Amino acid sequence: MVTMAIRHHHLHDPLAAIVGSKYVADEDFVLETYSRDISAFPGSMPGIIVRPGTTEEVSEIVKLANRTGYPIVLKGGGQAGGGVTKGEPTRNIVIDMGRLDKVEVDIANLKATCGAGARNSRIDDALRPYGYYANTVIGPYFTATIGGVTSGIAGAGFGKNVSSVGCNWGHILGLKVVLPTGDIITTGAGPDSNIYRKDIEFREVTGPDLTSLFIGSGGALGIITEVAIKIYPIPKYSKAASYVFDTMENIWAAQLKMAESPTVLYTNLIMFEMANHMVRAMAGDMHGYGALFMAVEGDSEADVDLRLKEIEKICTGFGATRGTPALNHYAATGATGTGAFVHDVCAMSCPFMTWESMSTRSQSLEYAKRMLDILNNQFKEENAKYRTSGGLYTVPIANTMLIGITIHWDDTVPGVEEHNRKLWKAGADFMLKNGTFSAYAQGNHSSSISSAWSPTYYKVMSGIKKTLDPNNILNPGLWNL
Amino acid sequence: MLEKYKQAVTVCSRCGMCIVGENGYICPVQQHSGGFDPSVARGRNQIARAILEGRLKYSDELMESTFTCLGCDNCHEQCGRVDPRTGEKLIDEGKITRALRVDLVKAGYGPPEPLKAVDANMEKVHNPFGEPEGRRSAWAAGLNLPVRGDTVYFAGCYAAYRNPKIARATVAVLQKGGVNVAYLGENEWCCGVPELWDGNAPLSEEVIQHNVEALKAAGAKRVVTSCAGCFHALKSDYPEIIGKLPFEVVHSSEVIADLIASGKITLDTEVATTFTYHDPCHLGRYEKVYEPPRAILKSIKGAKFVEMPRNKNNAWCCGGGSVVAVAFPDLARDIADDRVQEAKGTEAEAIVSACPLCENGLTQSARKAKMEVYDLSVVVANAMGMHV
Numbered sequence: 001m002v003t004m005a006i007r008h009h010h011l012h013d014p015l016a017a018i019v020g021s022k023y024v025a026d027e028d029f030v031l032e033t034y035s036r037d038i039s040a041f042p043g044s045m046p047g048i049i050v051r052p053g054t055t056e057e058v059s060e061i062v063k064l065a066n067r068t069g070y071p072i073v074l075k076g077g078g079q080a081g082g083g084v085t086k087g088e089p090t091r092n093i094v095i096d097m098g099r100l101d102k103v104e105v106d107i108a109n110l111k112a113t114c115g116a117g118a119r120n121s122r123i124d125d126a127l128r129p130y131g132y133y134a135n136t137v138i139g140p141y142f143t144a145t146i147g148g149v150t151s152g153i154a155g156a157g158f159g160k161n162v163s164s165v166g167c168n169w170g171h172i173l174g175l176k177v178v179l180p181t182g183d184i185i186t187t188g189a190g191p192d193s194n195i196y197r198k199d200i201e202f203r204e205v206t207g208p209d210l211t212s213l214f215i216g217s218g219g220a221l222g223i224i225t226e227v228a229i230k231i232y233p234i235p236k237y238s239k240a241a242s243y244v245f246d247t248m249e250n251i252w253a254a255q256l257k258m259a260e261s262p263t264v265l266y267t268n269l270i271m272f273e274m275a276n277h278m279v280r281a282m283a284g285d286m287h288g289y290g291a292l293f294m295a296v297e298g299d300s301e302a303d304v305d306l307r308l309k310e311i312e313k314i315c316t317g318f319g320a321t322r323g324t325p326a327l328n329h330y331a332a333t334g335a336t337g338t339g340a341f342v343h344d345v346c347a348m349s350c351p352f353m354t355w356e357s358m359s360t361r362s363q364s365l366e367y368a369k370r371m372l373d374i375l376n377n378q379f380k381e382e383n384a385k386y387r388t389s390g391g392l393y394t395v396p397i398a399n400t401m402l403i404g405i406t407i408h409w410d411d412t413v414p415g416v417e418e419h420n421r422k423l424w425k426a427g428a429d430f431m432l433k434n435g436t437f438s439a440y441a442q443g444n445h446s447s448s449i450s451s452a453w454s455p456t457y458y459k460v461m462s463g464i465k466k467t468l469d470p471n472n473i474l475n476p477g478l479w480n481l
Numbered sequence: 482m483l484e485k486y487k488q489a490v491t492v493c494s495r496c497g498m499c500i501v502g503e504n505g506y507i508c509p510v511q512q513h514s515g516g517f518d519p520s521v522a523r524g525r526n527q528i529a530r531a532i533l534e535g536r537l538k539y540s541d542e543l544m545e546s547t548f549t550c551l552g553c554d555n556c557h558e559q560c561g562r563v564d565p566r567t568g569e570k571l572i573d574e575g576k577i578t579r580a581l582r583v584d585l586v587k588a589g590y591g592p593p594e595p596l597k598a599v600d601a602n603m604e605k606v607h608n609p610f611g612e613p614e615g616r617r618s619a620w621a622a623g624l625n626l627p628v629r630g631d632t633v634y635f636a637g638c639y640a641a642y643r644n645p646k647i648a649r650a651t652v653a654v655l656q657k658g659g660v661n662v663a664y665l666g667e668n669e670w671c672c673g674v675p676e677l678w679d680g681n682a683p684l685s686e687e688v689i690q691h692n693v694e695a696l697k698a699a700g701a702k703r704v705v706t707s708c709a710g711c712f713h714a715l716k717s718d719y720p721e722i723i724g725k726l727p728f729e730v731v732h733s734s735e736v737i738a739d740l741i742a743s744g745k746i747t748l749d750t751e752v753a754t755t756f757t758y759h760d761p762c763h764l765g766r767y768e769k770v771y772e773p774p775r776a777i778l779k780s781i782k783g784a785k786f787v788e789m790p791r792n793k794n795n796a797w798c799c800g801g802g803s804v805v806a807v808a809f810p811d812l813a814r815d816i817a818d819d820r821v822q823e824a825k826g827t828e829a830e831a832i833v834s835a836c837p838l839c840e841n842g843l844t845q846s847a848r849k850a851k852m853e854v855y856d857l858s859v860v861v862a863n864a865m866g867m868h869v
C-alpha cells in the first residue's frame with residue numbers, strides 16, 4: 001500500500017490513532033487539492049486532511065479539535081459554488097466525508113439510510129435494482145454528497161422532481177449528527193434522540209424539528225454523518241418535451257400558466273435562455289429567446305400523454321414551437337434528468353459562480369430582468385474584456401420561481417477571477433435585498449447572506465451556535481457566527 | 482514538459498466528474514489508497530496548475546503519489562470538458578501525468594527505486610527484466626520465421642520473456658489464417674512503455690527510434706502486436722513523438738476477428754467454458770478496440786460469453802498499468818483482486834484478456850478466487866485445436 005513518508009503536522013499522529021495513518025494527509029500537494037471549490041472565490045489552505053470511516057471516528061476527531069484548538073472545516077464532493085469555508089487558513093483540519101458512503105436500503109419502510117459521503121448517484125445505484133429512486137440533485141448528481149447537499153444548499157437542494165415535489169428537505173426522515181462538542185445526536189425518531197429507536201425512522205417526532213436546524217446550515221452547527229431519506233417507486237412512464245419561445249414575456253407567461261394548473265403537469269420544468277452555449281448547440285436552426293424543458297412522469301402512458309397535450313396547448317398558445325430532437329433529448333436526460341448527459345454538462349459549466357435565488361411568482365419576471373441588467377448592462381464592458389458570460393435559468397418551486405444566473409469564464413484569462421468576484425457581489429447584493437432565498441449556503445456566500453439577516457434572527461442563530469459550539473471549533477466564520 | 486499542458490490543467494473545472502460516474506467510482510487508485518484528491522484527475526490537475534503557477538514545489542511524496550496513477554484513462558474517458566467548437570476532449574490526464582513524471586524526474590525526484598532498476602536494464606539489455614538480449618527470440622525457436630516481410634509480429638517483452646505461449650499462439654493462428662508472419666528476432670527492443678511512463682523521456686525516444694528503424698529495415702507494411710501496451714505505444718505514442726510511421730499498426734485481436742469473419746479460420750474445437758473478457762485499458766479506452774475480442778470469444782464452439790458489470794469504456798484496470806505493478810506491487814494486487822472479484826460475481830469460469838500484462842496481473846488474484854486467466858491468442862489456438 002502507498003505510504004507517505006514525511007509527517008510534519010503535530011496532529012498527524014493523534015488523528016492517525018483515530019482513523020489509521022492511511023487516512024491522514026498533510027503534504028503540501030494534498031492540501032492544495034482541498035483548498036478550493038468550483039467558484040472563483042479565493043481558497044483557504046488547510047492544515048491537515050482526515051478521512052474518517054465512521055460516525056464515532058468523526059466524533060473523536062471533533063473532540064480532539066476541541067482539546068487542541070484546531071478548527072474543523074468540511075469537504076463533501078467539493079461542488080460548493082459559494083467558496084470553501086475560510087476557517088483559519090493553514091490551521092484547519094479538513095474532514096473529507098467521502099469514506100462514509102454506505103447506503104442501506106429498507107424497502108419495507110420506504111427509506112434509505114445513507115452515509116453523508118455517499119454521492120447522489122450512488123444512492124440511486126443502490127435503489128435501482130429494487131425499482132426505487134431518491135430525490136437528490138440534478139447537476140452534481142455524480143459528485144456531490146448527500147451530506148454536502150443536505151447541509152450546503154438551501155432546502156437540502158433540489159432534484160429532478162423539484163417542480164412537483166419541492167426541495168429535498170421534505171424527503172428527509174432524519175439525520176445523524178456529530179455536534180461541535182463531539183456528542184452524537186439523531187434528529188427524528190432514532191437512536192440518540194428524544195424517542196429511542198434503533199434506526200432513524202420518522203421525521204415528525206415529538207418536540208422541535210431538529211432536522212431542519214441542520215438543513216442548509218453549511219455545517220456550522222454540526223457534522224451530518226448519516227441522512228435517512230424517503231424513497232419512491234420509479235414511475236413506469238417518463239417522457240420529455242421542449243418548446244422554443246420568441247420572447248421572455250411569452251416564456252414567462254407559459255411557465256406561470258402551467259404552474260397554476262390544478263393538475264400537476266410535469267415532474268420538472270426548467271427554462272434556459274437560447275444564448276446558453278449548450279442549448280444553442282442543440283437548437284440547430286431554431287432561434288428565439290429561450291426554451292422550456294419538461295419531464296412528465298406517471299404510471300400510465302395515457303395520463304402522461306394527456307399532460308403532455310395540455311403542456312403543448314399552453315406553450316403553443318404563447319407562440320412556442322416544439323424543440324428539436326436534440327433539445328428533447330436534453331429535456332429527458334440533462335436539464336430535467338440525471339445521467340451521463342448531466343455529467344458532461346457539469347464539466348462544461350464549471351467553474352462557475354451563481355446567483356441562485358427565489359422570487360415570488362408574481363414579481364419573478366421583473367426580478368429576472370433586473371438581475372440580467374446587472375450582468376448584461378452594468379458590467380457589459382468588463383465582461384467583454386474578461387470574456388465572462390452568464391445565462392439565466394428558472395425553475396418553478398413550490399409557490400415561487402427559482403431564478404438562477406450562472407456566471408462562466410475561462411480560467412486562462414488573467415485577472416478574470418477578481419472581476420468575477422466583483423460582478424458576483426453586485427448580483428448578490430441585489431438578490432439579498434429582493435429575493436426570498438439564496439441557494440448556496442457556503443463559505444464566502446454564507447457571510448454575505450447573513451449580512452442580510454435581521455438583528456433578531458442573527459441573535460437567535462449566534463445563541464444557538466454558542467450553545468452548540470462553545471469553542472467555535474466547527475466551520476468558524478461561516479455565516480459570520 | 483508540463484508547461485505543454487498548462488491550458489489543459491487550467492481549464493479543469495474541478496467538477497469532480499472524474500471521481501464517480503454511471504458505473505460507480507472511477508479511479509482504482511483512489512479506491513485502493515487513502516482516497517485523497519491527488520489520486521484523481523481533479524486533484525492532479527490542481528497540483529499541476531499550482532506547480533506551473535509557482536505555488537507548489539516538487540517533493541518525494543508528490544513523486545510517489547504521481548507514480549501511483551495507472552494511466553488507465555478512465556478519468557479521461559469520463560471527463561466531459563470538451564472544446565465546444567470541435568467536441569474534442571481538452572484534458573488528457575494520461576499525458577498530463579506522464580509530463581508531470583518527466584518533470585519530477587528531471588528535477589531529481591524519482592522515479593521510485595524499482596523503476597530505476599528497470600531503466601538500468603533497458604539501457605543494458607533493452608528489456609525491463611534484465612534478461613539477456615540473446616534470449617529474446619527464444620520463443621520463436623523452431624518456427625523458422627523470416628526476419629523480413631510485409632506483416633511483422635512485434636512480440637513485446639512479456640510474451641518474449643515471460644509468456645512465450647502467447648507469441649507462439651499468435652503466430653500459429655495468423656499462419657493458419659494464411660498470413661505470412663515475419664519477426665524482428667533480437668532486433669526487437671522493448672516498445673518503450675516503461676520509459677514513457679517512468680519519466681525517462683530520452684530513453685523512451687531512443688527505443689522508439691530503434692524499433693521504428695528495425696521495422697522499416699524489416700520491410701514492415703503492417704505491424705501486429707498481441708500486447709495492448711505495445712499496440713498503443715506503436716500506434717499512437719510513436720507517431721506523436723517521432724512523426725508519421727511508414728507502416729500500419731494493428732492488434733492481433735483485430736486481425737484474428739477479420740480472419741474469422743472472412744472464413745479463413747474457424748474456432749470449431751469445442752471449448753465448454755464460460756468466459757468473460759477483461760478490456761485492457763490500452764486496447765479499449767485508448768484505442769477503442771472493444772468488439773473484435775468479443776466477436777472472437779462469441780464464435781468459439783461450445784463456449785459461453787458473459788460481460789462483467791464494468792466493461793468496454795467503463796472497464797476497471799487490472800492494476801498493472803503505467804509500471805505501477807513494478808513500483809507498487811501491493812497496490813496493483815489490491816486492484817487486480819477487485820477486478821477478479823467482479824469477474825467472480827458473473828457466471829464466468831475464466832477471464833480472457835488481450836494483453837500479457839493484464840494476464841500476468843490478474844493471474845495471482847484469480848488463483849485465490851479459483852478462476853482461470855487466459856490470453857485471447859491462447860484461447861483461440863486451443864479453439865482451433867492447436868496446442869502451443
Ligand SMILES: Cc1cc2nc3c(=O)[nH]c(=O)nc-3n(C[C@H](O)[C@H](O)[C@H](O)COP(=O)(O)OP(=O)(O)OC[C@H]3O[C@@H](n4cnc5c(N)ncnc54)[C@H](O)[C@@H]3O)c2cc1C
Nearest residue numbers: 076077078079080138139145147148151152157158219224
Ligand atoms: C455544476 C453544479 C450543478 C448544481 N446543480 C444543483 C442542482 O441541480 N440541485 C441542487 O440542489 N444543487 C445543485 N448544485 C449545488 C450543490 O448541490 C451544492 O453546492 C452542494 O452543497 C454540494 O455538495 P458537496 O457534497 O459537493 O459539498 P461541498 O462542496 O464539499 O460542501 C458544501 C458545504 O456543505 C458543507 N458540508 C459538506 N458535508 C457536510 C456534512 N456531512 N455535514 C455538514 N455540512 C457539510 C460544507 O461545510 C460546505 O459548506 C450544483 C452545483 C454544481 C457545481
Ligand code: SF4
Nearest residue numbers: 493494496497499560
Ligand atoms: S479532469 Fe475533467 S472531470 Fe475531472 S475535475 Fe477536471 S474537468 Fe472535471
Ligand code: SF4
Nearest residue numbers: 508550551553554556
Ligand atoms: S488514469 Fe486511472 S489511475 Fe490514473 S488518475 Fe485516472 S482513473 Fe486514476
